[in-house]
Amino acid sequence: MSPLQQELAIAAVKVVAIFVVLLTLFAVMTWVERRALAFIQFRLGPNRTGPFGILQPMADGIKLFFKEEVMPAGADKWIFLAAPAVAVITAFMSIAVVPYGKPFHAFGREITVQIADLDVGLLYIFAISSLGVYGIVLGGWASNNKYTLLGGLRASAQMFSYELALGLSWVGVIMLAGSFRIQEIVTAQAGGLFHWNAVQQILAFPIYMIAATAEVSRTPFDLPEGETELVAGFHTEYSSMRFALMQMAEYVNMITVAALGSNLFLGGWLSPVPSLIPDSSLWFLVKLFSLLFLFIWLRGTLPRLRYDQLMQFGWKVLVPLAVLNIMVTAGALAFFPAGIRAFFGFGR
Amino acid sequence: MIDTVVFYLFAALAAGSALVVVGQRNPLYSALALIVTMGSLSAIFGLLGSPFIAALQVVVYAGAIMVLFLFVIMLLNVKREDGESSQSPGLRTTAILLGAVLLVQAGTVLWAWQVAAPAGFDASAVKVAQALFSSRYLYVFEATSVLILAALVGAVALAKRER
Numbered sequence: 001m002s003p004l005q006q007e008l009a010i011a012a013v014k015v016v017a018i019f020v021v022l023l024t025l026f027a028v029m030t031w032v033e034r035r036a037l038a039f040i041q042f043r044l045g046p047n048r049t050g051p052f053g054i055l056q057p058m059a060d061g062i063k064l065f066f067k068e069e070v071m072p073a074g075a076d077k078w079i080f081l082a083a084p085a086v087a088v089i090t091a092f093m094s095i096a097v098v099p100y101g102k103p104f105h106a107f108g109r110e111i112t113v114q115i116a117d118l119d120v121g122l123l124y125i126f127a128i129s130s131l132g133v134y135g136i137v138l139g140g141w142a143s144n145n146k147y148t149l150l151g152g153l154r155a156s157a158q159m160f161s162y163e164l165a166l167g168l169s170w171v172g173v174i175m176l177a178g179s180f181r182i183q184e185i186v187t188a189q190a191g192g193l194f195h196w197n198a199v200q201q202i203l204a205f206p207i208y209m210i211a212a213t214a215e216v217s218r219t220p221f222d223l224p225e226g227e228t229e230l231v232a233g234f235h236t237e238y239s240s241m242r243f244a245l246m247q248m249a250e251y252v253n254m255i256t257v258a259a260l261g262s263n264l265f266l267g268g269w270l271s272p273v274p275s276l277i278p279d280s281s282l283w284f285l286v287k288l289f290s291l292l293f294l295f296i297w298l299r300g301t302l303p304r305l306r307y308d309q310l311m312q313f314g315w316k317v318l319v320p321l322a323v324l325n326i327m328v329t330a331g332a333l334a335f336f337p338a339g340i341r342a343f344f345g346f347g348r
Numbered sequence: 349m350i351d352t353v354v355f356y357l358f359a360a361l362a363a364g365s366a367l368v369v370v371g372q373r374n375p376l377y378s379a380l381a382l383i384v385t386m387g388s389l390s391a392i393f394g395l396l397g398s399p400f401i402a403a404l405q406v407v408v409y410a411g412a413i414m415v416l417f418l419f420v421i422m423l424l425n426v427k428r429e430d431g432e433s434s435q436s437p438g439l440r441t442t443a444i445l446l447g448a449v450l451l452v453q454a455g456t457v458l459w460a461w462q463v464a465a466p467a468g469f470d471a472s473a474v475k476v477a478q479a480l481f482s483s484r485y486l487y488v489f490e491a492t493s494v495l496i497l498a499a500l501v502g503a504v505a506l507a508k509r510e511r
Contacts, residue, residue, distance in 0.1 A: 079376075120400055
């Protein structure tokens with residue numbers, strides 16, 4: 001095989017593998033979420049299908065496959081059909097640049113454990129996630145229903161506001177690593193727990209987690225689909241597999257922000273105590289699942305925000321704090337002597 | 349080879365969806381087609397070896413600005429534009445004439461343009477910015493901003509007449 005064909009073959013294998021893993025993870029996460037929420041609320045949750053109810057997602061999938069597809073009479077046909085596809089495609093596209101482990105050597109070449117190792121990896125994710133809102137907005141508009149329209153508009157306003165804080169929370173991390181490449185941002189955190197950006201950027205990490213929760217519109221920021229007021233928000237009119245696609249986009253987005261959080265702030269595949277335990281992709285999985293569980297935990301714990309609170313919090317608290325973090329980081333990088341910074345592991 | 353194929357693919361997509369933007373009567377479809385145009389342009393920037401501008405193109409235009417467009421269209425509930433416009437026939441002849449002039453201009457530029465990039469051409473973000481702001485493209489760049497201003501004034505004028 002020519003080098004180009006080899007590249008393509010490796011890329012194809014990676015794409016298929018990650019696609020399958022993500023689909024499985026999506027199915028498992030729906031079950032984990034229902035069970036965990038149930039335990040938080042002193043219920044049992046789905047526990048009948050298979051051992052501990054683990055086959056429940058499969059049963060749900062089969063059920064959704066055989067349900068009738070309903071389209072509202074006044075719906076805009078093409079946009080109504082395209083919206084779930086847009087949501088799912090953008091969700092899967094953004095996870096393409098997230099690395100899952102250290103690059104390794106095989107077949108006489110270096111193989112990265114991610115689909116695409118872009119120079120502008122973080123910017124790419126930012127760009128694609130800003131497209132993700134179209135799936136929701138268009139789905140809400142095309143359904144020709146006031147609840148879905150309100151849900152879609154809420155979603156776009158919310159994502160717009162919190163995307164700013166999300167992007168600003170990355171800036172300090174980018175400055176410390178001197179790169180947009182996620183791979184390099186992870187390696188810049190080498191040297192144990194205290195070199196992780198969760199410690200080095202102690203302000204940016206909570207900002208990222210809050211903004212990410214809002215970005216994937218999960219409780220307490222799930223106003224776009226607030227059941228008590230909007231039925232189910234933007235996906236009220238979707239049924240059958242299109243409903244499943246909307247759900248899938250939401251969960252894949254959640255997995256993406258959790259994977260990104262573990263890479264940017266928790267050192268990705270790096271071990272917290274490198275002198276005792278070696279680096280491994282297992283660390284990445286531990287961090288990923290911890291963050292995913294955090295999202296479920298939040299949902300089981302916090303009530304939904306009011307809309308004005310949401311906007312107020314985003315613009316008047318998160319954005320100024322993120323800017324403050326950028327200024328402090330830049331100041332520290334510019335004015336602290338390199339020796340002192342190296343002692344604290346701050347910057348390159 | 350693959351680059352060329354991909355380039356023509358996205359170029360055709362950009363041009364085609366730009367036509368849809370102008371020709372479509374439903375403003376929402378126009379806006380969606382504009383997003384496709386922006387995305388294709390971004391892909392072409394990426395092919396030229398400038399991923400930074402490619403990403404910015406999507407973040408700023410396809411992401412931020414177009415969401416605002418959609419927002420306005422949805423909130424104002426802009427309806428499909430049906431029927432002939434009420435403009436006088438004189439205006440239409442002027443428009444066709446001016447359009448023909450523009451076509452001829454674009455044609456001559458295309459005719460004179462060498463298709464391959466000159467040797468040593470660097471499309472990285474900094475170089476492009478330099479080229480824009482220093483000498484060669486300064487006039488084009490400024491002319492574009494005047495064009496945008498004209499479009500803004502036109503939009504305001506059109507909206508005012510409705511009252």
